[in-house]
Amino acid sequence: MRKTFVLAIALICSISLLFSAFKSKNQQSWIRINLLGYQTKSFKVAVWASKGTETPKSFELIDKSSGKTVYTSSNIKVFGAYGPFVASARLNFSEFKKSGTYYIKADGITSPEIIINENVYKNTADFALRYMRQQRCGYNPFLKDSCHTHDGFVVYGKEGGIKDSTHFDAVGGWHDASDYLQYSTTTANATYHLLMAYRDFPNAFSDHKLATGLDGKNGMPDVLDEAKWGLNWLMKMHPQPNIMFNQLADDRDHIAMRIPKEDSQYGKGFERPLYFIDGKPQQRGKFMNDTKGTSSTAAKFASAFALGSELYQNDKSYASQLAEKSKTSYQYAIKKKGVTQTVSVKSPYIYAEDNWVDDMELALAKTGKITGYGDKALDSAYYYAMQESVTPWLIADTAKHYQWYPFINLGHYELAKQSFGDRKRELIDYYKQGITQVWNRAKNNAFYRGVPFIWCSNNLTVAFAMQCMWYQQLSGDGTFSELEQANFDWLFGCNPWGTSMVYGLPSWGDTPTDPHSAFTHLGKYPIDGGLVDGPVYTSIYKNLIGIQLTKPDAYAEFQSDLAVYHDDYGDYSTNEPTMDGTASLVYLLAAYDSKTDKDFSNYRKEQGAIIRGDIKEKQLAIVFTGDEYADGSQKIIAALDKEKAKASFFFTGNFYRNPSFSSFIKTAKAKGHYLGAHSDQHLLYADWKKRDSLLVTKKQFDDDLKANYKAMEKFGISKKSASYFLPPYEWYNQTIANWTEDFGLKLINFSTGTRSNADYTYPELGKSYRTSEEIYQSIIELEKQQGLNGFILLLHIGTDPRRKDKFYDKLPALLKHLKQNGYKAVTVNQLLGN
Structure with a gap:
């Protein structure tokens, strides 16, 4: 009896397994997510990807522990084919902010486990540092053994007065890409990123390792220990003012x-060749590289040493040594201006860096002191910034391979932080121009993928996410925040293959297991934290030399004519981790890991003015402007009081000086509504047809605005308490936005999409006239179709007597509708975060 029961259970299990395998094999749709998780207030988007033609109309979020549906949404943006998929869509659950573990379910398809938690990225930066330590050359703390202790012998040293084969101590640094070459340019860039990471986000790092990389505490964050390992090797690669080496081994x-x-293949025992930087073309197998100067590598040295000298001030001697190395590195950079490329002896593949002015910009931004x-150094940095305003791959x-390296212009960021006025705005706009180029490609597919699938596409993806982040930080404009998040999500599984591109992160998700690395292939060692190269265009993959997969492709059904990715050590093009x-x-x-609530803001800008607040929050700002009319003031205040809503009022100096309006102004202020400036004389700043054509001078603009604030002073309203400015006629251009910033204010304007700003019109205006019902329905329809999160809804406090149909009479109904649909009406400073 018992035997029969066991056999029955075994049969049922077998059938179940067969059914599961059949279902998996025939699955047509998938939900891709960030396997690492989402922070509570971040953009949270999953991607529906299907080989069928259908896309879901709604989806639900299911709590893992209870099995209950906790959120349902139809916030779905449908796209067409992409890569191996016929249909795709973005499933947006950003407004759900409760921490926990969930699944998305849509049309019978269930996503992998979704984690939402404010601290979901805690300690991940330290985790990635594991790979850096494992790549150490000299003493390797992972292996607890030493390697390459005889490096190295000089080649091409004639220009520096060095006889070829002369020995120089070059032991140390990091192996480049899970192989054992070492490049100065990638090491200097990697070192700068590590130093910058600690400078900008010190709380993200801990102290669990000694300087050797072994377990223990030494009173220094591990990231600074690691960066110092890079700096010490760079000093060996620049041992004297007139000597600098570009690479070790080939x-x-x-x-x-x-x-x-076990290295011993270079013909001089265990020594490896050190390539001297002479600014001239050097051997590249049957070819020569295209070296033209010394700047690209030497300038990177200068920047890394300069930043290091700032961060190791606890060791004055070391900091002083780094500062001196920075100074001589800069001199080496201007020795012969141009790019330094790497050398390859047997194969055609090199780091074919073609740009160097970006490196000079960064060096000058950091080495002025x-x-x-x-300040002359900053002027020179700006000169170089203009030579390459947009990193070329963003456009092209x-x-x-590594043609435009680094993949982000670090100099724009460092220089913008030290710049003001037009120069700062221009540097910020350089970032925006590049981001816009990628966005124009990305907005057409559900993954928001606009980064090209060239070799090391994941490195470009990281760099692009950083550029989006820095643009928002410098400008306050969150237009590209969702694009930034999409690129971050791509790295951790929200991609066609559904896999994280970082070895072992997260530990519970699909991550690389068979990378192109001797550590994993021979030693079966984990390479925790290593970022693999990432997918490449299929056309590139098919033309690479020496690639042969070693096992059946686990991602075969997700490969396409667009791009491929293989978790196979035989594919060095997509699955090789890189140190930099x-x-x-x-x-x-x-x-x-260090993001705060403020970082999640998603302001939208147009012509330099904020036109929408955070679209993840279900709140909006209702703003009223006024110059000569105020007939709706009492009804507006009464409606706001009834629904306990707050509003913002932007008035001209004419309005503030009108004795008839004083009582209302005092009442609005006392009730906690926002009062701001709308110009003094209600000037028209720009031509209606030629927006770039100004009708006022900067002096006229400044004088008029000063008069506006002077009229506000008698009500106790100052620039400090009213720092947002809404332009007269709601008409302006970028120059007006710049002048507003120079005046110490922030320019705002209404969000587009409704007819609310037409509530001033009257029948005699003809076609431009809009009835109150028409205006009301335009607001209701937009709310239904797109939502009004972060909206700045503009109305007028009074209108020309010729308009009998007053829209403010509909304000009570509008406020009630918004409240019933979950919106909170707040002041502009509350909407925009300050």
């Missing part, structure tokens, strides 16, 4: 997989 490294201490050039959508990409990821993870 592609003869690639003869076979091996543990690092060290070189003694001061393609590049050779991982260092950039350390910065990005530290930034996300």
